[in-house]
Amino acid sequence: MKKPEPENFGAFSRRTFLKSIGTVAATAATAQVRSVAAELEKVNAEKVVGPDAVPVTLTVNGEKLKLMLEPRVTLLDALRNYSSVTGPKEGCDRAACGACTVLMDDLPVYSCQKLAIEAQDSEITTIEGLAKDGKLSPVQQAFWDKDALQCGYCTPGFIMSVTALLKFNPRPTADEVRHACAGNLCRCGTHPHIIQAALQASGAQVTSKTEVINA
Amino acid sequence: MPSWPEQTKYISHVTTRIDAPEKVTGRAHYSSDIQANGWLYGTILRSKWPAATISAINLDKALKIPGIKAAITAKDLPQNVRFYGEEIAAVCGTTKQACLDALRAIEVTAQPRQFVVHEDDAMKDGAPQVWDGRPNAAPGRPREQGSVDQAFPECAAVIEGFYTTAVQLHHPMETHGSTVSWTDEGLTAWASTQAISAARDGFAGPLKLDHSQVRVITDFMGGGFGAKLNGSVEGVLAARLSKEAKAPVRLMLTRFDEALAVGNRPSSFQKIKIGALTDGTLHAFELDNYGTPGIAGGDVNLPQPYIYRVPNTRVKQTNVAINAGASRAFRAPPHPPASYAMESAMDDLAVKLGMDPLEFRLKNDASEVRQREYKIGAEKIGWKEKYQKPGSSPGVVKTGIGCAGAAWGGGGPSRNTRGDAQINPDGSIEFRLGVQDIGTGTKTVIAVVAAEMLGLKPEQITVKVGDTNFPPGPGSGGSTTCASISPTVFDICAKALEQLQTQAGIADARGDNWFAACKKLGVTPLLVHGQWQQGDSARPLSSSPAYGVQFAEVAVDTETGQVTVKKVVGVHDCGLIVDALTLESQINGGIIMGMGYALYEERVMDDLSGVVLNPNFETYKLSGIGDVPEIELTLLNMPERGVIGIGEPATIPTAGAIANAVANAIGVRVYSLPITPAKVLAALGKVPKPVTA
Numbered sequence: 090m091k092k093p094e095p096e097n098f099g100a101f102s103r104r105t106f107l108k109s110i111g112t113v114a115a116t117a118a119t120a121q122v123r124s125v126a127a128e129l130e131k132v133n134a135e136k137v138v139g140p141d142a143v144p145v146t147l148t149v150n151g152e153k154l155k156l157m158l159e160p161r162v163t164l165l166d167a168l169r170n171y172s173s174v175t176g177p178k179e180g181c182d183r184a185a186c187g188a189c190t191v192l193m194d195d196l197p198v199y200s201c202q203k204l205a206i207e208a209q210d211s212e213i214t215t216i217e218g219l220a221k222d223g224k225l226s227p228v229q230q231a232f233w234d235k236d237a238l239q240c241g242y243c244t245p246g247f248i249m250s251v252t253a254l255l256k257f258n259p260r261p262t263a264d265e266v267r268h269a270c271a272g273n274l275c276r277c278g279t280h281p282h283i284i285q286a287a288l289q290a291s292g293a294q295v296t297s298k299t300e301v302i303n304a
Numbered sequence: 305m306p307s308w309p310e311q312t313k314y315i316s317h318v319t320t321r322i323d324a325p326e327k328v329t330g331r332a333h334y335s336s337d338i339q340a341n342g343w344l345y346g347t348i349l350r351s352k353w354p355a356a357t358i359s360a361i362n363l364d365k366a367l368k369i370p371g372i373k374a375a376i377t378a379k380d381l382p383q384n385v386r387f388y389g390e391e392i393a394a395v396c397g398t399t400k401q402a403c404l405d406a407l408r409a410i411e412v413t414a415q416p417r418q419f420v421v422h423e424d425d426a427m428k429d430g431a432p433q434v435w436d437g438r439p440n441a442a443p444g445r446p447r448e449q450g451s452v453d454q455a456f457p458e459c460a461a462v463i464e465g466f467y468t469t470a471v472q473l474h475h476p477m478e479t480h481g482s483t484v485s486w487t488d489e490g491l492t493a494w495a496s497t498q499a500i501s502a503a504r505d506g507f508a509g510p511l512k513l514d515h516s517q518v519r520v521i522t523d524f525m526g527g528g529f530g531a532k533l534n535g536s537v538e539g540v541l542a543a544r545l546s547k548e549a550k551a552p553v554r555l556m557l558t559r560f561d562e563a564l565a566v567g568n569r570p571s572s573f574q575k576i577k578i579g580a581l582t583d584g585t586l587h588a589f590e591l592d593n594y595g596t597p598g599i600a601g602g603d604v605n606l607p608q609p610y611i612y613r614v615p616n617t618r619v620k621q622t623n624v625a626i627n628a629g630a631s632r633a634f635r636a637p638p639h640p641p642a643s644y645a646m647e648s649a650m651d652d653l654a655v656k657l658g659m660d661p662l663e664f665r666l667k668n669d670a671s672e673v674r675q676r677e678y679k680i681g682a683e684k685i686g687w688k689e690k691y692q693k694p695g696s697s698p699g700v701v702k703t704g705i706g707c708a709g710a711a712w713g714g715g716g717p718s719r720n721t722r723g724d725a726q727i728n729p730d731g732s733i734e735f736r737l738g739v740q741d742i743g744t745g746t747k748t749v750i751a752v753v754a755a756e757m758l759g760l761k762p763e764q765i766t767v768k769v770g771d772t773n774f775p776p777g778p779g780s781g782g783s784t785t786c787a788s789i790s791p792t793v794f795d796i797c798a799k800a801l802e803q804l805q806t807q808a809g810i811a812d813a814r815g816d817n818w819f820a821a822c823k824k825l826g827v828t829p830l831l832v833h834g835q836w837q838q839g840d841s842a843r844p845l846s847s848s849p850a851y852g853v854q855f856a857e858v859a860v861d862t863e864t865g866q867v868t869v870k871k872v873v874g875v876h877d878c879g880l881i882v883d884a885l886t887l888e889s890q891i892n893g894g895i896i897m898g899m900g901y902a903l904y905e906e907r908v909m910d911d912l913s914g915v916v917l918n919p920n921f922e923t924y925k926l927s928g929i930g931d932v933p934e935i936e937l938t939l940l941n942m943p944e945r946g947v948i949g950i951g952e953p954a955t956i957p958t959a960g961a962i963a964n965a966v967a968n969a970i971g972v973r974v975y976s977l978p979i980t981p982a983k984v985l986a987a988l989g990k991v992p993k994p995v996t997a
Contacts, residue, residue, distance in 0.1 A: 159401050166400055170345065175337035176330020178526070180477050181559040185921035188477060216330035225328065233324040236885045239893060240743025241327030242477040242526030248328060270929045274921060276477050276527050277743050278893030280932040299888050301316070301881065302680075304940040 138206065145205050149174055150218030160206050165189045167205035168215065176216035176245045180274065187273030190246040191215045197253040199272070216245035219252065228252050228290045235295070237286035239277035246273045251287045260291050305840035306798060308880055308943055314756045316941055318885045322748045322762060323524075323741070332524040335496040336556045338483040344373055346396040346545050346555030347403040348538060349410050350564065351385040354627040354914025355419035355432065358383040361393055362411040369409060371402035373549035378541060385414075386434055386599045387627045388915045389564025391537050396545040396553045419627040421909040423571060423596050426626045434599055434625040441594070443622045444605055450616030455588035459579030461656040462588075467576060467645035469959075469977040470906035471596070472569040473562075473924060474634055478526020480566045481556030484542040490517035491543055495536075496556075498528040498742050499779025504772045506535015511543055522740045522770035529897075530633035531567035532742075533781045538566075563919035567632030568907060570597040570604050572641040576649045578609070584659050584667045589614040594622040595641075601631030606638050610646040611711045612668050627914055628907075633781060635894070636712060636952035640901055640959055644977060647708035647960030652973060655694055661964065662687055662707060673940075674709050677853040677875040680938050681707065685855040685873045695971015700863055703870070706964025707855045710956035714949065716848030718778030719836050721788040725754075725796045727804070727830040731819040733758070734766040735793065739777035739785055741769055744951055745886030746785055752883050753790050757797035759815030775833070783850070783949025788836055790882060790947040791845035796834030803830055844946040850953045852876040854895065856933075856961040860969045862988055865981030867903055867966055869933040872958065877940040879948030884939065891954040892935055898958025900927040903978050 139160035147154040147167065156171045165182075168174040168191075180186035182201045189200045192214040200208075219226040225233065228251050238244040247270055254261055254269035261269070266287040275283070285295045308315065326332035351358075359382050363375040377383075378391040385392065395406040418432030425431055426440040434440055456462055482495035484507075491513060497503040500520040508518045525532070542555035557566065572595040579588045586609075595604045604623045654664040662682055666675060682688070690705050697703045723737040735754060741747045747769060751762040758765075768774065778788050804813035808824035822830075839845035855873040860866070872895050881887055904925040908917040918924045959977060967973045972987045982994040 159399070161401060162399075169337070170400060173339060174330075175333065175339070178334070178478070179336065179556075180479075181921050183559070183920060183922070186477065186559075216328075220329055225325070229328040232328045233320055236321055236324070236889045238321070238324060238327050239745075239886075239889055240477065240527040241323075241332055241524065242334060244327050245330055267930045274477065274926055274928065276475055276529070276897075276926060277889075278896030278927070278932075279889060280896060280927075280929045281892050281935055282889055283929065297888070298934075299884075299937040299939065301884055301939045301941055304676075304877070304942045 146209055147205060147213060148211070149213045150215060158205050160204065162205050163201050164203040164205045164208045165200040168200065174215055174217060178242055178245060180243065187246040187250065188243050190249040190273065192249055192253055195253065195256055197250050216248055219248070226252065228255065231286040231290035235282045235286040235289060237279055237282040239279050243273060243275045247275065247283055251290065254287070255291055261287065263288060306794065306837065306845070307840040307843040308845065308946065309756065312756055314752045314762060316881045316884060319748060319752050319762050319883050321745055321886060322751045322767065334478055334524045334526050335482050335494045335522065336478055336554070338494040338554060340483055340485055340552035343483065343552045343554050344396040344398060344549055345400045345403050346394060346542050346553040347407060348391050348541060348555070348561065349393040349407045350561065351388060351390040351392050353385060353414055353416050354388040354421060355417040356385050356414040357417065358385060358392060358412060358414045360413035363393065365409040365411065366395055366406035369402055369406045371398040372406045373397055373551065374545045375406065375410070376541070376544050376548060387629050389561065389629060391541065391565065394541040394545055394555070396549050419914045421626050421628055421914050422911060423573060423594060423624045423626060426624050427594070434627055440625045441622050443620065446618065446620045448618045452588050452590050452616045452618040455616035456577070456579050458581070459587050460582040461653060462577065462579035463649065463652045463656050464577045465649055465652055465973065465975060467574045467648050467975050469572045469641040469644060471571045472634065472901055472905045473907055474529045474531035474567055475562060475924065475926065476527030476529055476531065479557040479559060479562045480532060480536060480538055482539045482542055483552055483554040484539065484546045485552035486543045486546040490519065492519045492521065493539060493543070494521050495539060496525045496532060497522055498532040498740060498781060500738060500740050500770060500772050501776055502533060502779050503535060503539065507539060507543060509535065510540045520772045525740060525742055528742050529635045530637065530781060533633055533779050559921065560919045563907070563916055563924065565629045567634065568598065568629060569634035569637070570601065570631045571595045572606060572645065574606070574645040576645060578649050578653055580653055580657060584657055584664055586612055586614045586668045588616040591619045594624050596624045596626045596628070597631035598628040599625055599630050604638070606642040608642055608646055610642045611671065611709050612646065613670055628909060635897065636956050639710065639712065639956045640898065643708055643710060643956045644959040644963060647957070648963050648973065651706065651964045651967060660691060662691070665707070665709065669709060671851055673851045673877050674853055677851065677877065678707065681853050681855045681873050681875040684936055684938065685857060685871065687855070690857065694968050697969055701859050701861050702969040703857065703859050704965045704967070704969025705855060705857045706961050706968050707853060708957035708960030708964065710852045710953045711849060712783060712953035712956065713849045714782035714784060714952065716784060716948065717787040717791065717836055717846045718784050721777045721792045721836040722775035723777070723789070723792045723796055723834055724775050725800055725832045727800060727822055727825070727832065729822055729825045729827065729829065731822040732766065734768060735796065736768045736774040737777050737789055737792065738772060738774040739769050739789055740780055742780045744780070744785065744890055745883060746789065748886055749786055749882050750789055750793050753793040754797055757794060758800070758818065760818060783952045786882060786949050787846035787848070787947045791839060792834055792836045794845055795837045796832050799834050800830065800832045803832060839946065843944050846946040846948065847879065848948055850877055850879070850948050850950055852953045852957065854957040854961045856965040858962060858965040858969055860966055860984060862970060865984035867979055867984065869899055869962060871934045871936065872961070873936045874954065875938045876950060876954060877942055878950050879945040880943045881939060881941045882947060887939060887950060888937060890951050891937055894951065894954025895935055895958050896927050896932055898955045899931070899962060901977060902959035902962040906978050
């Protein structure tokens with residue numbers, strides 16, 4: 090890949106910028122910038138990839154996915170557009186909605202913010218990988234039982250966030266569920282049932298306050 | 305005449321959603337998940353000018369990018385664009401990356417024009433005209449009854465207030481879009497739509513195809529809230545790309561696109577004057593309102609004075625065009641802004657009269673249903689104990705409560721709804737209705753009603769919806785779906801039992817007899833056609849309207865201005881409840897969306913550039929799970945009214961209830977939605993009034 094000239098990309102170059110912030114600061118900053126640039130150059134020299142498609146191997150739900158991807162392809166796009174793993178959804182493509190949440194080595198991540206090539210060394214689990222032998226995971230079952238979904242588009246993301254939470258904290262409080270799901274948005278407004286489902290999946294007793302009056 | 309059974313096993317009970325297994329495993333395939341054979345990625349180039357004349361578009365460089373299969377202009381040139389984000393061109397290719405490169409390679413020659421993006425600016429003399437030769441402000445015909453000028457001097461108390469609401473964006477989690485395959489045989493679209501029939505016509509019309517050549521499929525869709533009732537520009541572009549590239553094209557909008565071009569709830573600027581007699585009877589009401597639907601749309605005219613009967617009323621409303629995306633129906637249009645402002649004015653007038661706002665409502669609300677709902681809600685939230693003089697809550701963090709009411713004239717049926725059921729000799733049964741499940745539980749409703757009528761279990765019923773090849777049903781708008789399909793399924797089941805009786809010779813084929821009866825069909829399945837029925841006029845199968853009241857309890861930090869909703873009590877009349885579980889989900893959702901309207905949501909336009917400043921979720925704030933209060937619902941099951949829709953009434957009164965609770969807590973009114981910390985602090989006199997639209 091042709092790299093931009095470190096000293097002069099665009100009309101407003103790094104040099105003119107550094108000049109503008111004063112000599113003393115510039116000296117220190119220049120030294121730092123140069124060392125960072127040298128570092129980057131070294132790393133890039135070792136591992137230049139792209140811009141054309143390169144082989145990428147992902148481990149998704151225990152299976153190897155061998156794909157040819159441009160290095161700029163995100164993990165989310167690799168799953169949704171280059172394989173049939175469409176469970177993770179695109180809601181915003183900029184780390185704001187959480188519909189694309191997957192587990193990388195048990196940690197929940199926004200797959201729209203990971204490049205696929207960065208994810209090659211991790212075990213990736215998507216919503217498709219939670220049910221074992223046709224049996225729903227406790228979190229999936231609780232989402233069903235408690236009606237913790239309406240249109241269902243945000244559901245894969247919420248289920249992955251709750252699944253990750255319960256791995257690290259098997260008996261969370263309602264506030265801990267809220268915290269774990271703070272990075273997931275739901276427009277149908279299903280949140281009360283999501284909290285109930287997460288608590289039920291952890292083994293807690295959950296009761297609804299809704300009263301039906303026969304009028 | 306037929307009516308719903310009195311004793312029920314499934315209807316009005318709790319049934320878990322029948323399509324939840326697909327949704328919790330990722331097996332549910334939404335429009336954005338369709339991977340048709342050889343599919344291409346499609347995307348749209350949008351105007352970066354809020355107003356311009358596009359004289360030339362050069363697609364050559366875009367077409368040369370490897371992987372790009374087609375590029376088209378959105379319209380014939382010259383094209384007048386009227387808002388930032390209007391469609392100019394579209395491309396499709398083998399990868400998203402190639403398409404993004406191609407968008408950058410398209411050369412557009414444009415002559416920018418003057419624009420205006422704020423309502424007040426648009427109404428000034430000499431403001432740039434959004435539509436040539438037409439003033440931006442289009443005043444409606446004033447509506448007057450009684451004599452307002454005579455009535456106000458007769459009032460014991462009069463208040464005036466200028467209540468405003470912001471433009472709200474729908475933002476369903478799945479954006480608009482579809483996967484479209486257009487070949488010589490016809491057009492198939494897997495569309496994210498709330499109305500498959502309207503979507504079909506939305507393809508057929510612009511593309512000059514027979515309706516019979518277009519098939520729309522919506523197996524699963526990720527929310528719409530009114531924004532997906534229309535035929536779509538993006539769908540037509542996808543179709544044209546598909547034809548040109550000779551391959552299916554998936555064209556889903558980006559979140560940015562979604563914020564610009566596919567609908568919103570209009571703003572409102574309501575100058576209200578309202579007065580009551582000494583005994584608290586409402587006597588005079590005057591409204592001067594203006595609001596913008598963007599370049600076009602509707603819903604600017606508010607049904608004021610909303611749920612109250614005021615003998616002397618004068619209402620003047622003005623539709624103001626600005627250079628912004630057109631409005632579309634948005635959950636209960638145009639009730640939430642009407643409810644917010646009227647209910648706020650009611651509280652302000654009650655304070656001036658020295659009356660308890662709840663008592664003031666009970667005195668003036670003619671609805672017996674709401675009277676009852678207010679009493680139940682007051683009990684649940686502890687109104688008597690918690691209501692205090694406005695602003696009298698001690699300390700820095702002040703608490704308050706408020707309430708508001710709703711009415712939804714919709715919720716009734718679409719009388720042309722039809723459906724089929726195929727009953728197989730092995731006893732399996734499949735219902736096919738040309739409606740769509742937008743997340744409300746439509747499929748589950750069909751299964752519950754069928755199971756009840758046939759003596760089966762809901763999981764024994766196969767339900768297929770979302771295909772224009774099925775018998776037609778209504779779009780999912782106006783809270784009509786449930787009231788349309790339930791009597792239709794009732795009718796199909798009644799006819800199925802009749803025909804099984806004739807063909808199988810079994811008097812009652814329900815329940816235990818079902819499989820034996822079906823077996824007697826031999827090898828040919830029984831196909832039964834049914835349609836919506838009114839039923840017994842005294843106990844109809846479906847009806848409208850719906851009412852509903854809500855109470856909110858808030859805490860307001862008077863140092864930061866932060867509002868926290870602690871609790872919402874909702875009391876809603878639901879007609880004959882079909883599934884209490886999915887109903888609860890929907891009402892929770894209405895309240896949470898209403899809370900967003902009250903506190904967080906606002907499309908912000910920039911005067912200088914004409915762009916939407918907050919077109920994604922990090923800047924356009926939805927209610928998050930951490931904001932959601934305790935919600936306590938009371939659902940009135942009223943079988944004698946038959947099935948009614950509830951999706952919309954549930955979101956109407958929330959903002960008014962929260963706004964009144966805030967005013968009750970801090971002792972001053974915040975006159976503008978959303979009630980942001982800056983506005984709270986300004987109302988308290990701690991900071992200058994924020995500069996807003």
